[in-house]
Amino acid sequence: MTPVPRYAHGSRVPGWDTPADLDKDPATIPGRGGSPSVPVPAELRAEIEASMALYPNSHSATLPALQAAQRLHGWCSPEAIEQVACVMGLTPADLAAVATFYDMLETEPVGRHSVYVCTNISCSLSGADALLAAVQEAVSEAADGASEFNVRAFECLGACDIAPMASVDGVYVGPLSLADVPALLDDIRAGRPVLPEKQLAKRACADVEANR
Numbered sequence: 001m002t003p004v005p006r007y008a009h010g011s012r013v014p015g016w017d018t019p020a021d022l023d024k025d026p027a028t029i030p031g032r033g034g035s036p037s038v039p040v041p042a043e044l045r046a047e048i049e050a051s052m053a054l055y056p057n058s059h060s061a062t063l064p065a066l067q068a069a070q071r072l073h074g075w076c077s078p079e080a081i082e083q084v085a086c087v088m089g090l091t092p093a094d095l096a097a098v099a100t101f102y103d104m105l106e107t108e109p110v111g112r113h114s115v116y117v118c119t120n121i122s123c124s125l126s127g128a129d130a131l132l133a134a135v136q137e138a139v140s141e142a143a144d145g146a147s148e149f150n151v152r153a154f155e156c157l158g159a160c161d162i163a164p165m166a167s168v169d170g171v172y173v174g175p176l177s178l179a180d181v182p183a184l185l186d187d188i189r190a191g192r193p194v195l196p197e198k199q200l201a202k203r204a205c206a207d208v209e210a211n212r
Contacts, residue, residue, distance in 0.1 A: 027091035030082050038079075038086040044072050048087045058088065062098050066105055075106040103154075110150035113188050115139075116167040119153040122160035126175070131164050134181045148189065162200055172200035 031037035051061040069080035117132040139145040165174025
């Protein structure tokens with residue numbers, strides 16, 4: 001078989017090489033039609049139902065529901081997907097198809113803290129490749145690296161004005177240098193705001209509402 005070309009560290013397409021299991025039974029909705037119900041944590045059920053209430057078609061809440069499950073479980077595990085399916089009245093297959101499509105939904109166990117280093121053109125030209133390598137190296141050498149950090153490249157985070165930059169648990173920071181890496185990781189470990197002087201949300205802006 002001819003290998004499919006892959007980017008070294010660009011956006012992933014999980015499951016592209018996993019064959020379909022044609023011998024599986026048809027998918028069912030947990031708790032419906034004789035299928036066993038799935039225990040769902042009360043806080044997760046409440047968050048999913050609140051998201052479903054925001055849309056005329058409750059299926060539109062699939063992304064926020066999966067994000068809520070990921071926050072609780074750390075990734076979109078089979079258990080997490082079954083819990084979402086039970087609340088939303090969907091099959092796990094419906095949700096797995098979404099989880100494997102969107103880049104910020106994790107379908108394998110990862111570290112608790114997400115560090116996405118942008119490697120698109122503006123950041124790459126400003127040293128993002130070296131920055132990514134430095135973060136990965138620092139994490140790989142740490143005893144808590146695998147459990148604490150999910151470090152990977154990201155195709156574009158849309159913050160070219162602070163290139164090279166990264167998203168740390170959703171907080172944009174930049175411009176970053178190699179010298180910032182130890183402090184960035186130390187802040188994450190300590191539960192402190194990450195590099196507060198370099199956070200995009202704290203930059204001066206003419207629109208006083210922009211950074212709310």
